[in-house]
Amino acid sequence: MHLPKPHLSFWQIVNMNVGFFGIQFSFGLQQANMSPIYQYLGADESKLPLLWLAGPVTGLLVQPIIGAMSDRTVSRWGRRTPYFLIGAILCSLGLLLMPFSPTLWFAAGLLWILDAANNTTMEPYRAYVSDRLERNQHSLGFLTQSAFTGLAQTAAYLAPSILVGLGMNKDAVGGNHIPDVTMAAFVIGAVLSFTTVWWSVRKVPELPLSAPEIAAMRAKPRGIGGTLGEIVSAFKDMPPMMRRLWWMKLFQWYGMMCYWIYIVPTLARTMFDTADATSAGFRDASLLNGQIGGFYNFIAFLSAFAMVPVVRRLGPKAVHAVCLLCAAAGMWALPEIRDKALLFLPMIGIGLAWASIMGNPYVMLASSIPPERAGVYMGIFNMFIVIPMLIQMLTLPLIYNSLLGGQPENVIRLAGTLLACAAVAVLFVDTRQQQPRAVPTA
Secondary structure: OOOOOOOOOHHHHHHHHHHHHHHHHHHHHHHHHHHHHHHHOOOOHHHHHHHOOHHHHHHHHHHHHHHHHHHOOOOOOOOOHHHHHHHHHHHHHHHHHHHHOOOHHHHHHHHHHHHHHHHHHHHHHHHHHHHHOOHHHHHHHHHHHHHHHHHHHHHHHHHHHHHHHOOOOOOOEOOOOOEHHHHHHHHHHHHHHHHHHHHHHHHOOOOOOOHHHHHHHHHOOOHHHHHHHHHHHHHHOOOHHHHHHHHHHHHHHHHHHHHHHHHHHHHHHHHHOOOOOOOHHHHHHHHHHHHHHHHHHHHHHHHHHHHHHHHHHHOHHHHHHHHHHHHHHHHHHHHHOOOHHHHHHHHHHHHHHHHHHOOHHHHHHHOOOOHHHHHHHHHHHHHHHHHHHHHHHHHHHHHOOOOOOOOHHHHHHHHHHHHHHHHHHHOOOOOOOOOOOOOOOO
């Protein structure tokens, strides 16, 4: 039996999600800057997806294992907190070193460490929200997390432009050709990564486990064998709703990776008529991406809170489908735009979708999984993100020249098509009220 959880106020839910700001600021820096960093260091444009492999591979390996381990961790800090703090420290170190990378291989290798650290923090954090809140507060909890994603990534995308506005020279570069403003933004991210997680841990600590819960956890098999066995068992017992979410996630995340990797090369061509990564026009495209990316993330921040009553009324499935279609329309329009001011219109649709992506699938998931296995199922659910990313990174280089004409604009159009497919796929998910099946504790 699970004891009733205390009802949290709005501000308590905000405080427990402040740590997600630091995690997502780190991801925002990667989304906005890794393709330009790789190109500053001499990467070939068609091979960019391969250099992004760190995220999906580390997520595939780390998150299910960490999730399963956190389900059965007993410590004075709690189940999830040790993973938050270790991941946040390693993430801060990775962010601090990234913009000082001397070579392409160094930056690519460091991204593996950085993403492993982010993944160590990410899924226990999602499980922590599920642990702490009763079901009737799940939509507010996960959509607040989504709001912090939008706010953090707004700040991350805009950081270089803000620094330029404060007087930094946008054309000043280091010996590795990486702009000074990019270096400064990563240092800011390093500070935020740890301090925000520490804030949440202090303000809203985990609930203490009852003696029967601790006894049940300690009775489970220990070590790597027990962890892997738990993951295999969770796969076998996976709720039907979770299985059906796979197709939506496949299209959704393949499309989003296409957008993130190729938006700067697209803007460089459509707005500044250049493909030269060492040119001023390419640096301007990177700053412009920061501005429109900051805008769509700010839209995500605002709309995440606005979605809470809408989701309660219409359900997360319908809302998610509409938001994905809005993003699809925006991505189809984006390569045709030549006026900088008009670029912000498609970002409204992308922002709505990003708010929904970071919240509504987790609202659907949390209602179908047993609470004592929240960590392992959140980790497995992340595999539904990283496997599509991995597929994208391995397949897109094969079709970039042959089917997409070697044009980054066509990759953005492909992203729009895939998000429309995701909108259709989510409509086939049965989200009727389900009771999570309890797992024997003996």
